[in-house]
Amino acid sequence: MSSLPPYATTGQTIWFYAFRVICGLIFFFLIAPIIVIIPLSFNAEDFFTFTPEMLRLDPDGYSLKHYQDFFNNSDWQAAMWNSLKIAPVATLLSVGFGTLAAIGLSQPHVPFRRAIMAILISPMIVPLIISAAGMYFFYSRIGLQGTYFGVVLAHAALGIPFVIITVTATLVGFDNSLTRAAANMGADPVTTFFRVQMPLILPGVISGALFAFITSFDEVVVVLFVGSAGQKTLPWQMFIGLREQISPTILAVATLLVAISICLLATLEILRRRSERLRGMSPG
Amino acid sequence: MVEATQSGPMLAADGKPLKRSLNRALRRQKLRALMLIAPLLIFVLITFIAPIADMLFRSVENDIVADTLPDTVEVLADWDHEASDMPPDALWEAFYVDMFFAEAEKLHTRLGSRLNYEMTGVSSLFRKTGRAVGRFDTDSYTDQFTALDASWEDPATWVTMMEDDAVLEALPHTADAWDRWTAYLDREGDDPAKEDIEDVFFTTLYTDLAAQPPVSGLPERLQQAAAAVPSFETVDLKAQFIDADKDWGNADVWRMIQTYSPRYTSGYFLNAVDMQLTPDGVEQRPENQQIYGILFKRTIFMSVTITLSCIMLGYPVAWILANLPMRTANLLMILVLLPFWTSLLVRTSAWKVLLQQQGVINDILVWLHLVDDGNRLIMMNNQFGTIVAMTHILLPFMILPLYSVMQTIPPTYLRAAKSLGATNWTAFWRVYFPQSVPGIGAGSILVFILAIGYYITPEIVGGTTGTFISNRIAYHISSSLNWGLAAALGTILLAVVLLLYWVYDRIVGIDNVKLG
Structure with a gap:
């Protein structure tokens, strides 16, 4: 029902357009909050609302001062560097272990497959506050609480389900006769993996890595408990700002993060298309 | 021709029975798969499953009393509090020794705060006695x-x-x-x-x-x-303790210590459901101290409301995405995926900015003269704020599964129903809707599981009336330091989530979870 048939009654016509308006409003609800903060982050005043100058589109109403604050304030800079130090290492850990395990899991005969899968997926299912509580208790027992290493391990654990899910999904379309053909021609398992299997499942691995990265980069509950002031990440700093003294710098940071999300979304879409193209090419 | 007289089992090329060779190959294959999985499995077991197990353990663990007051606990174990008013006299010397060591190691304050959860005032009692114990007349x-x-x-x-x-x-x-x-x-x-x-x-x-x-x-x-x-001239230790704080002469204090002296206790769980472990058995807490029942009910109620609003808003959107031409649908999909990919804190801060009394929504309403400037709407720090913000945050989790189910429903069914004389509504309700129910089920459980454990958004826009059980767990971990109670609340929440997850697995299957 993408267009209205010519024989539609008046009632149907009204409903057709009313329904589109309703859907339009819901889309507006979805996107508006994110759009609104972008112009507000250029506010020349320390307000969270549109000033009359902004509404008149007067250049004086806009400024980059909140962005300057973000790049000059040592708290925000430290937080940004912490995020950039934690997320890539956590991603590396989850992707390394996760890809190997996903390849293992997609072998034809795996004992206890369901149980293993349930354990590996569990960090995604368990509410974050419970993971955070458990990790706080356990990591303080073994001396990891409040350390950089502890936060990285915790974030790696949280990112693993995403890697497992995306890589196993890619492996479903992988033709196993390719590895057999490689072995037949004398390639050892390691060569087969890096020269045959890896290039084909790479899109899945990269999108898994992106998921793991964004999980760690956006994560705040676990780092709040497992980390100490020395591991204060960007979301943590935002959380403090929101809870205590809300400053417009948060909106500048938020706008930057939205820009990052757009880049990630675009990358994922490109990868998805590439993966589909590759799969279309492989036989079967 | 091959000899027809060959007897016995079929042999492989190396002369071994084929069945055994195949079995061995299969075993090797299984072993290789497990070897590939093993590093990750061990990693997850250590970094994630062990912490969860530790939390479950902490919800019943109660070593502190028996570890700090070992001699006292031993004496109290033989005390029948119904037969005699006060514990036996041997208690006082045992307690004196225990308190001496507890004070030396500064453990008595920790014990005091542990027991203070069960009886108010015990914390200061222990602190005071700790100071006095070194100045006894002994x-x-x-x-x-x-x-x-x-x-x-x-x-x-x-x-x-x-x-x-x-x-x-x-x-x-x-x-x-x-x-x-x-x-x-x-x-x-x-x-x-x-x-x-x-x-x-x-x-x-x-x-x-x-x-x-x-x-x-x-x-x-x-x-x-x-x-x-x-x-020798003797010193009455009992008098010394009562002199330090008269509460030591109160049998209720001793009965409470006796009740909480075992190494494992159900006390935290009882606390988490507004009950109390008393020397006379399990009791309901006084009316004015019952907060967890309300909190659990509120968490469930708000999660249900959020799930229902997600269905109401997600269904039309999923429908239109599934029925529009591919190109338009893909474009509109960006509007769903962009919020999905945007940082949770960005979305929460956006809602904080929008919902404030001096925020954008109130400004627009005032500008439209719908609301008087003097009494702007209070839309934040209450349940309304939490429900609106969380519906927005969780809506993509409803739309995506609904969309993938609706894509598989052939549009011909609707046309067939209409050509057989069904009105638009009957065709939708009797033909289309039943086929989309699996999508609603999957989306609802997903949204509900996510909502019930949310922490950040309620913390920021929820105020006091819009908070969830998770906020209480966080409070007990970082502010009141009652870790046992936090663990017990967490265990109950985890049980609910795992139950729902099991249902989700039955309906959708874990392997069918799709991302993006």
Whole structure:
């Protein structure tokens, strides 16, 4: 029902357009909050609302001062560097272990497959506050609480389900006769993996890595408990700002993060298309 | 031709039975798969499953009482609080020894705050007594012993004396206290032969000797002391404790300590459901202290409301995405995926900015003259704020599964229904809707699971009336430090989520979880 048939009654016509308006409003609800903060982050005043100058589109109403604050304030800079130090290492850990395990899991005969899968997926299912509580208790027992290493391990654990899910999904379309053909021609398992299997499942691995990265980069509950002031990440700093003294710098940071999300979304879409193209090419 | 007379099992190329070779190949394959999985499995078990197990363990663990007051707990174990008003007199010396060590290691304040969860005022009781315990009148024992023989004051003579098995047997209380003393000094890295002998040892020595043990064969100094002890001036420890704080004379305090002395307790779980473990059994908490029932009900109610709003808003959107031409649908999909990919904190801050009293929504309403400037709407720090913000945050989780189910429903079914005379509504309700129910089910469970454990958004826009059980868990971990209760609340929440997850697995299957 993408267009209205010519024989539609008046009632149907009204409903057709009313329904589109309703859907339009819901889309507006979805996107508006994110759009609104972008112009507000250029506010020349320390307000969270549109000033009359902004509404008149007067250049004086806009400024980059909140962005300057973000790049000059040592708290925000430290937080940004912490995020950039934690997320890539956590991603590396989850992707390394996760890809190997996903390849293992997609072998034809795996004992206890369901149980293993349930354990590996569990960090995604368990509410974050419970993971955070458990990790706080356990990591303080073994001396990891409040350390950089502890936060990285915790974030790696949280990112693993995403890697497992995306890589196993890619492996479903992988033709196993390719590895057999490689072995037949004398390639050892390691060569087969890096020269045959890896290039084909790479899109899945990269999108898994992106998921793991964004999980760690956006994560705040676990780092709040497992980390100490020395591991204060960007979301943590935002959380403090929101809870205590809300400053417009948060909106500048938020706008930057939205820009990052757009880049990630675009990358994922490109990868998805590439993966589909590759799969279309492989036989079967 | 192959010989037809070949008998026995079929053989592989290397001459081994084929069945065995195949079995071996299969085993090797399984082993290789497991080897690939093993590193990750171990990693997850250590970094994630062990912490969860630790939390489950902490919700029942109660070592602190038995570890800090071992002697007292032993005495209390034999006390029948219905038969006698107060614990037996042996309690006071045991408690004195326990408190001496607890104070030395600064453990009494921790024990006090643990027991304070069960009875208010116990924390200050322990703190006060900890300060008083070093100033008890028991130094009169020290003086009386040293008056008999000055060498009693010399730690080195104690060290040699306590190495004698006959002495240890004759002086059980002193031996026990001395053991704990040397263990304590060992941890601190001190030498028992150099530390002053504290009053507490002369007190136990007095008790041991007053019981008239056989002293023949013991060092002369001890025999002399044993003969002199009956004429010693005594110190009433019970009076000393009651003098430090009169609450020690209150049998209820002792009954409470007795109730919470086992190493495992159901107390935290009972607390989490507004009950209380009392010496007389399990009781409902007083009306004004029942907060967790309300909090659990509110968490469930708000999660259900959020799930229902997600269905209401997500269904039309998923429908239009599934029925528009591919190109348009893909474009509109960006509007769903962009919020999905945007940082949770960005979305939460956006809602904080929008919903504030001086925020954008109120400004627009005032500008439209719908609301008077004087009484702007309060849309934040209440349930409304939490529900709106979380519906927005979780809506993509409803739309995506709904969309993938609706894509598989052939549009011809609707046309067939209409050509058979069904009205638009009947066709939708009787034909289309039943086929989309699996999508609603999957989306609802997903949204509900995510909503029930949310922490950040309620913390920021929820105020006091819009918070969830998770906020209470966080409060107990970081502010009230009642970790046991936090663990018990977490365990209950985890049980609910796992149950829902099991249902989700039955309906959708874990393997069918799709991302993006």
